[in-house]
Amino acid sequence: KNEVEQSPQNLxxxxxxxxxxxxxxxxxxxxxxxxxxxxxxxxxxxxMLSSGKKKHGRLIATINIQExxxxxxITASHPRDSAVYICAVRSSGGSNYKLTFGKGTLLTVNP
Amino acid sequence: xxxVTQSPTHLIKTRGQQVTLRCSPKSGHDTVSWYQQALGQxxxxxxxxxxxxxxxxxxxxxxxxxxxxxxYSSELNVNALLLGDSALYLCASSQQGRVQYFGPGTRxxxx
Numbered sequence: 001k002n003e004v005e006q007s008p009q010n011l012x013x014x015x016x017x018x019x020x021x022x023x024x025x026x027x028x029x030x031x032x033x034x035x036x037x038x039x040x041x042x043x044x045x046x047x048m049l050s051s052g053k054k055k056h057g058r059l060i061a062t063i064n065i066q067e068x069x070x071x072x073x074i075t076a077s078h079p080r081d082s083a084v085y086i087c088a089v090r091s092s093g094g095s096n097y098k099l100t101f102g103k104g105t106l107l108t109v110n111p
Numbered sequence: 112x113x114x115v116t117q118s119p120t121h122l123i124k125t126r127g128q129q130v131t132l133r134c135s136p137k138s139g140h141d142t143v144s145w146y147q148q149a150l151g152q153x154x155x156x157x158x159x160x161x162x163x164x165x166x167x168x169x170x171x172x173x174x175x176x177x178x179x180x181x182x183y184s185s186e187l188n189v190n191a192l193l194l195g196d197s198a199l200y201l202c203a204s205s206q207q208g209r210v211q212y213f214g215p216g217t218r219x220x221x222x
Contacts, residue, residue, distance in 0.1 A: 004153075035213075041148075041199045041215060042214075042215045042216065043154075043201060043213035043216075045210050045211060045212060048209075048210045088153075095167070097144070097159050097166060098144070098156035098159060098167055098169060099144075099146075099154075101155070102153050103152055
């Protein structure tokens with residue numbers, strides 16, 4: 001079992017829909033990242049969070065440390081939101097610096 | 112301010128050859144991490160460099176080596192290339208454990 005699991009693997013939505021992508025992890029963490037990857041490879045960091053909730057525009061990220069679970073929400077989705085969304089965690093421990101990634105969720109938003 | 116840059120963008124090599132990939136971090140960043148992303152998978156951590164030293168390494172063979180220069184730029188070297196080394200190689204920079212900023216990646220094809 002991977003340390004970081006995402007669901008769903010693929011998601012198709014109509015423009016305007018509310019979208020939720022889930023991430024579960026099995027280790028203690030110091031931080032969780034949500035990343036966006038467009039075709040061609042470039043990765044953009046959306047959020048880094050260790051507790052609670054963060055909001056940026058139409059994107060909202062939440063984390064429940066006790067349940068080892070995070071969600072990424074997109075309100076009023078738009079075709080330009082189509083991308084792969086990746087969850088990554090940094091395990092807790094002073095000498096650990098690496099990020100462990102989920103396999104990603106491919107989001108397609110149709111007009 | 113230029114973000115993280117990587118060169119080359121694409122590269123085709125033959126099995127058994129050696130390759131060097133380059134990364135220039137975002138201004139003000141002192142830490143560089145390298146990741147390998149196979150098609151359809153999340154990135155896998157290769158290693159991280161800080162203060163010109165390899166600070167942490169993932170589960171990659173010794174054929175993968177790196178270097179960080181005094182100006183914080185970094186190189187990833189892969190010797191004795193295998194077909195399975197074909198992937199997108201991502202560089203990410205950060206400042207002391209803060210948010211990692213990713214470069215556009217180098218797509219390596221081994222034939």
